[in-house]
Amino acid sequence: MPRVIARVNQKNAWLYTSTFGVDVALNQAELLASLIIAEMSLGEITTLLKLCKGLYSLVEEKVDLTSIANGEAIRDLPLPPRCVLAAIIRKGELIIPRGNTILHPADEVLAVIHSTELAQLAAILRPAPHHS
Known part of the structure; x- marks a missing residue:
C-alpha cells in the first residue's frame, strides 16, 4: 500500500496530517535536534534504531x-x-546471548530497551563509579 x-x-507542519493525505510528516530540524540530544545525553551508548515511536530502542554499548x-x-x-x-x-x-553467557571487556552488547531504562543499562x- 503506498x-x-x-x-x-x-511553519507548515500542522498542515500535513492524515486529513490532508499525509501518512508521515518529517521535520528535518526536529529530527536532527532529537538525534543530537540523544547522543549528548547517552554518552557512548549508540542508538541504532528507534522502535514503537521512540519508546524502545536498539542500542549498542561496549563492556x-x-x-x-x-x-x-x-x-x-x-x-x-x-x-x-x-x-x-x-x-x-x-554471539547469541543466553543466561550463562559471560561478558568480557570490549564485548559490543546490542540491547532492545525502553527509553526510560537506558541509564540503568549504561x-x-x-x-x-570509582574508576571514572
Whole structure:
C-alpha cells in the first residue's frame, strides 16, 4: 500500500496530517535536534534504531574493563525489566546471548530497551563509579 511522506518545516507542519493525505510528516530540524540530544545525553551508548515511536530502542554499548558486567553471566546482571540483550559481538563474532553467557571487556552488547531504562543499562556496562 503506498504511503505519503512529506518533508515539512516548523511553519507548515500542522498542515500535513492524515486529513490532508499525509501518512508521515518529517521535520528535518526536529529530527536532527532529537538525534543530537540523544547522543549528548547517552554518552557512548549508540542508538541504532528507534522502535514503537521512540519508546524502545536498539542500542549498542561496549563492556568496560571495570564495569560490573565484566566477567559476569547475563543471568546475574541487574538488567532493567524492559531490557533484553539481543546479541553480543566479540572480536568480530556474533554471539547469541543466553543466561550463562559471560561478558568480557570490549564485548559490543546490542540491547532492545525502553527509553526510560537506558541509564540503568549504561551503569551496568560502563566503568564502575570509582574508576571514572
